[in-house]
Amino acid sequence: MRLATWNVNSVRARCDRVVDWLERSDTDVLAMQEIKCKPEQFPREPFEAAGYELAIHGLNQWNGVAIASRVGLKDVQTSFPHQPSFGKPGQDPVVEARALGATCGGINVWSLYVPNGRGLNDPHYAYKLAFLEQLREQALGWADAPTALVGDFNVAPRTADIWSEEDSEAETHVTDEARAAFHAFEAAGYEELSRRFIPADNTYTFWDYKQLRFPKNEGMRIDFIYGSAPLAQRATAVTIDRNERKGKGASDHVPVVLDIES
DNA sequence: ATGACACAGAAACTGTGA
Numbered sequence: 001m002r003l004a005t006w007n008v009n010s011v012r013a014r015c016d017r018v019v020d021w022l023e024r025s026d027t028d029v030l031a032m033q034e035i036k037c038k039p040e041q042f043p044r045e046p047f048e049a050a051g052y053e054l055a056i057h058g059l060n061q062w063n064g065v066a067i068a069s070r071v072g073l074k075d076v077q078t079s080f081p082h083q084p085s086f087g088k089p090g091q092d093p094v095v096e097a098r099a100l101g102a103t104c105g106g107i108n109v110w111s112l113y114v115p116n117g118r119g120l121n122d123p124h125y126a127y128k129l130a131f132l133e134q135l136r137e138q139a140l141g142w143a144d145a146p147t148a149l150v151g152d153f154n155v156a157p158r159t160a161d162i163w164s165e166e167d168s169e170a171e172t173h174v175t176d177e178a179r180a181a182f183h184a185f186e187a188a189g190y191e192e193l194s195r196r197f198i199p200a201d202n203t204y205t206f207w208d209y210k211q212l213r214f215p216k217n218e219g220m221r222i223d224f225i226y227g228s229a230p231l232a233q234r235a236t237a238v239t240i241d242r243n244e245r246k247g248k249g250a251s252d253h254v255p256v257v258l259d260i261e262s
Numbered sequence: 263a264t265g266a267c268a269c270a271g272a273a274a275c276t277g278t279g280a
Binding site: 009010012013034036037060061062116117118154167168169170171172173206207208209210211212213214215216217220222242243245246247250251252 | 263264265266267268269270271277278279280
């Protein structure tokens with residue numbers, strides 16, 4: 001089975017590219033982030049014509065997560081228990097569309113879009129840390145089953161995972177506490193599988209659209225695949241499909257792909 | 263080569279991302 005994660009940065013703007021890639025890459029399950037639309041706006045037809053079922057969770061033009069599967073899709077959950085909410089001062093907090101769980105081919109798959117954090121003194125940063133902490137709490141209970149926590153974690157775990165730790169736009173991605181919150185999944189029984197297969201420094205999954213970041217390979221490694229022990233022991237390969245950042249109309253993230261033996 | 267922000271919604275700009 002082939003399981004992938006991809007922050008597509010609008011599924012409507014990227015639909016043709018995403019479906020083309022799905023078919024070319026022979027992917028069975030794709031977890032998407034930043035679909036940037038409501039379910040009724042999602043371009044279902046090309047996915048379904050290609051043989052995929054869909055689970056979609058989107059509230060507005062922000063965030064949004066989805067799962068496309070051709071190996072079954074059931075037990076859909078549009079948030080995890082105690083998932084933190086967020087709201088601007090004076091507004092009612094909302095549990096945003098940042099987590100979507102489903103059982104696909106016997107695997108408990110979570111498509112995750114961890115809050116960016118925005119700035120170290122921004123309430124969004126505390127929200128980011130709380131999101132990771134509460135997710136870890138829930139993940140403890142899923143660790144004995146084959147579980148995949150995949151998506152955009154918005155954390156660059158090591159110095160070699162970011163082109164410059166001084167980049168002010170990524171300050172919330174490199175702090176000790178963000179990195180500790182990221183690594184806490186290891187103590188919860190999970191292994192980050194892209195690292196096992198792709199340990200090389202300066203191997204990125206995101207490059208900003210601005211300032212020639214991609215041609216200069218100035219990116220960040222922030223998209224990951226955590227597998228519980230029962231899943232990790234079945235992992236055979238991971239690839240990062242850097243080609244998907246090329247050309248006009250690319251997302252700023254690329255797919256990360258896990259192969260699992262049955 | 264891979265190339266100098268992009269997306270959505272509202273309104274000719276703003277919020278958001280990282």
